[in-house]
Amino acid sequence: MFRAFQVVLQPTAGQTIALQRLLDAQRELFNAALEERIGAWRWEHRTVSRFEQFGSLTGWDHPVLGFGVCPARGTLTRLDRAFQAFHRRCRDGDTPGFPRFKSKTRWDSVEYPDTSCWQITHTSGAVGRVTLKGVGGVRWRGSRRAIRGIPKTLTVRRCGRRWILTVFSADVEAVALEPSEDVVGVDVGVTWCDDLRRARTTMEVSTRTGPPPRPA
Numbered sequence: 545m546f547r548a549f550q551v552v553l554q555p556t557a558g559q560t561i562a563l564q565r566l567l568d569a570q571r572e573l574f575n576a577a578l579e580e581r582i583g584a585w586r587w588e589h590r591t592v593s594r595f596e597q598f599g600s601l602t603g604w605d606h607p608v609l610g611f612g613v614c615p616a617r618g619t620l621t622r623l624d625r626a627f628q629a630f631h632r633r634c635r636d637g638d639t640p641g642f643p644r645f646k647s648k649t650r651w652d653s654v655e656y657p658d659t660s661c662w663q664i665t666h667t668s669g670a671v672g673r674v675t676l677k678g679v680g681g682v683r684w685r686g687s688r689r690a691i692r693g694i695p696k697t698l699t700v701r702r703c704g705r706r707w708i709l710t711v712f713s714a715d716v717e718a719v720a721l722e723p724s725e726d727v728v729g730v731d732v733g734v735t736w737c738d739d740l741r742r743a744r745t746t747m748e749v750s751t752r753t754g755p756p757p758r759p760a
Contacts, residue, residue: 545716546713548711549691549710550686550708550709550710552708552709555679555707562680565678566611569610571646573616575645575646581627594620594623601616612661614662618654618655626643629641652701654700655697655699656697656698658696662675662676664691665681667691669690672684674709695711696713696714697711698710
């Protein structure tokens, strides 16, 4: 069973700066990879696959690799998904929506598609630490139910002034919830309630006046 667990990161001042640098580096990589694909098609009429761009990371001397190859591959995979969605919309006759360059306000997350550059350690109930390459060990806090199963992928997202960590785990055992006596209200919709009110009014009028006379 696969499941996603979401916790709140509690970075130090230095780690917050490092996380912002991580976002900026991946955004620049996304824009550079998009520019490479556009240029390859415009000048050479050829397509560039994500695996070709994966290969270009090897031996590349750039600050983006200070955070590891894993988030860089996640960024290039996101660009590849954007092109796949673009081609699918073109085939279906929908509005194409060509992939766009990302500004600072339109890039708020980093994906780690495997576990090569991060590790969850010191987990104790609702708190723990996640070690990210280039950032360090960042403390996190979540709900009472700790991260369970085998962590497979990870996403770091900036939400306003907070940093959210989403861990996708496999082999998560189902846990039954404790019995509760809380009362839950169900909204059945305004239309249904209005029909019920009309029917009740009709019944009350029929009760007072009696049934309508039969035609002679």
